[in-house]
Each structure stands twice: as C-alpha cells, then as structure tokens.
Amino acid sequence: MNLKKYQEICKENTPKENIFKKTIISFIVGGLIGLIGQLLIKVYLSFNSFSYTDACNLMMITLIFFSCFFTALGFFDDLVTKCGAGLFLPITGFAHATVSSAMEYRKEGLVFGIGSNIFKMSGSVILYGVVSSYICALIKYLGG
Numbered sequence: 001m002n003l004k005k006y007q008e009i010c011k012e013n014t015p016k017e018n019i020f021k022k023t024i025i026s027f028i029v030g031g032l033i034g035l036i037g038q039l040l041i042k043v044y045l046s047f048n049s050f051s052y053t054d055a056c057n058l059m060m061i062t063l064i065f066f067s068c069f070f071t072a073l074g075f076f077d078d079l080v081t082k083c084g085a086g087l088f089l090p091i092t093g094f095a096h097a098t099v100s101s102a103m104e105y106r107k108e109g110l111v112f113g114i115g116s117n118i119f120k121m122s123g124s125v126i127l128y129g130v131v132s133s134y135i136c137a138l139i140k141y142l143g144g
Helices: 003-013 019-047 052-073 076-083 091-104 110-117 123-143
Strands: none
Touching: 019 052, 019 076, 052 076, 052 091, 076 091, 091 110
C-alpha cells in the first residue's frame, strides 16, 4: 500500500471533531468551575468569620481536594475527556495531573513509585512557573 492510499483511508476513518461544540462545553464547564468557586467563597464568608483572602484560599483548597478525590475514585479522567479544557485548565487540572501521576506508580512503593513520579506531569509547570516568576521579579527589580 502506498502512502497516498494509506492517508486517504486514515482520513475516511478518522472521527470528525466538532470544535465549536467542544469550545462551548469547555466554556460552560470552566464557567461552572468559576461559579462553584465563587459560591464556596460566599459560603466561607457567611458561615465563618474568615477574611476574604482566607475564604479564597479555602475555596482553592476545596477545589483541589475534590479534584484529587475524584481522580482517586477514578472518574475524573472521564470528566476531563468529556469536558475538555474547561475542567482541565483551572486549578483542578493541576491537582488531577499530580494525583494521576502518583496513582499510576503507586504499586512501586512510596519512595520509588509515588515519591519519584508524583510530579512527572506537573513538574514542568512548577519548574517554568518558578523560573518565569523569578525572571519577571528580576526585571521588575532592575527596572525600578
């Protein structure tokens, strides 16, 4: 079989993606995550005597916890597949990436499995986040 024929067969059998539909779903899900976060802030502010900063911190901790918990239960991957970037890009996506890496290697033990691989997927985000923050701070410091 030549390359041209192979490419035609692949093109015919590749499922068509509806990018508009995926964009709308991601937008709605991302908005719902933001709405849930805002509701959590309101709850923390109304039921306790937390400051706004503390309520925001608690909201992030809550979203991270549920993302990790749902990943551990095994159904967050399905949600990410269906909801796309709307669920994966916020803070929940970072928690999911970290926990899924740890769970993938848990059979190898605490040190060589989980400890060595927990930041496999999210390590680059941490590294380049820290490096870019350092560079921006240095530019601001030198710029006066």
